[in-house]
Amino acid sequence: MIALAGTSCTKESPSPPASPAVSTDVLFLGHKGSGNNAYNENLLENTIPSLLNALSSLDGVEIDVQMSKDGTLWIWHDDDLYRSCDGENPSFFITRTDAEIAAYRICHGSKQDRIYSLSEWLDFWKSPQGGFTMSLDVKSYFPSDTFQLVGGKDAYMKAMAQGLAQLIGTNAPLNAKLLIEVDYRPFITTFKQFSNYPATFCLLNEESFETRVQWAKEKGYDGISINYTNPTVSASGIAQARADGLFVQLYTPYYASELKAAFALNPDAIQTDNVDAKAVLNVY
Numbered sequence: 001m002i003a004l005a006g007t008s009c010t011k012e013s014p015s016p017p018a019s020p021a022v023s024t025d026v027l028f029l030g031h032k033g034s035g036n037n038a039y040n041e042n043l044l045e046n047t048i049p050s051l052l053n054a055l056s057s058l059d060g061v062e063i064d065v066q067m068s069k070d071g072t073l074w075i076w077h078d079d080d081l082y083r084s085c086d087g088e089n090p091s092f093f094i095t096r097t098d099a100e101i102a103a104y105r106i107c108h109g110s111k112q113d114r115i116y117s118l119s120e121w122l123d124f125w126k127s128p129q130g131g132f133t134m135s136l137d138v139k140s141y142f143p144s145d146t147f148q149l150v151g152g153k154d155a156y157m158k159a160m161a162q163g164l165a166q167l168i169g170t171n172a173p174l175n176a177k178l179l180i181e182v183d184y185r186p187f188i189t190t191f192k193q194f195s196n197y198p199a200t201f202c203l204l205n206e207e208s209f210e211t212r213v214q215w216a217k218e219k220g221y222d223g224i225s226i227n228y229t230n231p232t233v234s235a236s237g238i239a240q241a242r243a244d245g246l247f248v249q250l251y252t253p254y255y256a257s258e259l260k261a262a263f264a265l266n267p268d269a270i271q272t273d274n275v276d277a278k279a280v281l282n283v284y
Helices: 048-055 098-103 118-125 144-148 153-168 185-194 209-219 235-243 256-264 277-281
Strands: 027-031 060-067 073-075 105-108 111-114 133-138 177-182 200-203 223-227 247-251 269-272
Touching: 027 048, 027 133, 048 060, 048 118, 060 118, 060 153, 073 118, 073 153, 118 153, 133 153, 133 269, 144 153, 153 185, 177 185, 177 247, 200 209, 200 247, 209 223, 209 235, 235 247, 256 269, 256 277
Parallel strands: 027 060, 027 269, 060 133, 133 177, 177 200, 200 223, 223 247, 247 269
Antiparallel strands: 060 073, 105 111
């Protein structure tokens, strides 16, 4: 079984609390695990050591997911393999084979690691030690000519949805919660054809808060994800969306002032690059 990773080093640590911590229903999720590479000095983003480290202080994690040419789901963010340790910069992750991806070494500064398959992480999530909230960001914003190399966007996204449904299965530990961020309605339809697991599908696109809420309702999403700094976001708008039954995720505050601003909006969940976020806000 996977063991918890060591403590990460972030640029901003919590100050000693001036009063006892207070409880909150807001979920705090580690963005890419223990944060974007720019905010973590020891752990590479979207790696299992980084994800495990986040669980020591947060309620769950946010993960980026893509599919290889062979149909395997991997934890990775960008459309290429730009962080090669040997300086190679091969484009189009989704055209690479499992063997190529498994052999790949990624680097950032002095940090080195490999790319992990999603199944490695889901084995832990579904184990007795699991039971935390997980938000999967399904990457679908690639150039159209990239999708053409793998049979087109529709075929790729439906195959990805089917693969994810099969990996998730129909059960998970008590208290586990699965959020899926996506902007492709057929993905949801396909997932539900192959799994009855009660995932929460959050619309993630570039539209305004009001438009996302409208589209989520019209297209059958369960919620929305949006940057907390988006000028169309407001506490009243979030309150109304939640009252209408939508789940609202905000991303991605790091510094104390940013965390306080996002927290004051009272969403359902906050994705953060700061593993000390709850201590910074003095909440539990």
